[in-house]
Amino acid sequence: MLLAMRGYQKVQSWHQADSCCSTGSVRSSGVPKGNNPNINTTLPESGVGYRTYNREENGVDQVGLPEMIAFIQRLGVEWDKESSELPFQVGDISRAGGGDFPPHEAHKNGTEADLRPFRKDGAMEPTNINDPSYDRDKTRQWCQLVKRIDPGATILFNDSQLIKEGLTKYYKGHHNHLHLRPTLNSDQLDELGC
Numbered sequence: 001m002l003l004a005m006r007g008y009q010k011v012q013s014w015h016q017a018d019s020c021c022s023t024g025s026v027r028s029s030g031v032p033k034g035n036n037p038n039i040n041t042t043l044p045e046s047g048v049g050y051r052t053y054n055r056e057e058n059g060v061d062q063v064g065l066p067e068m069i070a071f072i073q074r075l076g077v078e079w080d081k082e083s084s085e086l087p088f089q090v091g092d093i094s095r096a097g098g099g100d101f102p103p104h105e106a107h108k109n110g111t112e113a114d115l116r117p118f119r120k121d122g123a124m125e126p127t128n129i130n131d132p133s134y135d136r137d138k139t140r141q142w143c144q145l146v147k148r149i150d151p152g153a154t155i156l157f158n159d160s161q162l163i164k165e166g167l168t169k170y171y172k173g174h175h176n177h178l179h180l181r182p183t184l185n186s187d188q189l190d191e192l193g194c
């Protein structure tokens with residue numbers, strides 16, 4: 001845990017380094033009005049198997065449907081059993097009530113989360129698929145766990161090897177973060193986006 005926590009205090013200064021789709025535009029059609037009362041559950045700042053990054057005060061950017069937050073927490077518990085105490089890192093989810101969440105194209109319905117790829121040094125800091133610090137094996141292991149828990153889950157991430165293995169899908173801008181969309185048995189799923 002100490003190894004994993006090292007560097008955690010530094011994450012705020014990296015906000016621009018791995019935020020999602022900073023040049024993305026917001027779709028003009030099909031945009032919810034942001035008044036869904038079910039998007040009301042804030043992910044705790046940390047928990048078993050996970051940490052958070054780029055979190056705004058009171059986690060206002062990490063709000064989701066109750067079942068989405070429960071999914072992340074369950075994933076954390078399962079990951080903790082096999083990760084040698086290296087937590088995964090959760091970023092933006094949605095805002096309370098949902099709706100537009102610039103610069104994201106998606107993240108409108110409380111059903112999606114951004115996550116950092118793993119680093120070989122275990123630091124709670126950004127990395128990307130072209131950086132020597134990027135840990136493909138650990139990131140693969142995490143994707144495999146997601147697929148075991150939820151075979152229908154979608155993970156957008158541009159590691160060509162993981163795409164080849166059927167674990168992730170390509171989407172522009174996703175070289176430095178993973179975008180997770182579990183199935184959640186919800187009929188309010190966002191379109192593919194970031």
Ligand SMILES: [Zn+2]
Pocket residue numbers: 020104106107112113114178179180193194
């Ligand atoms: Zn995203």
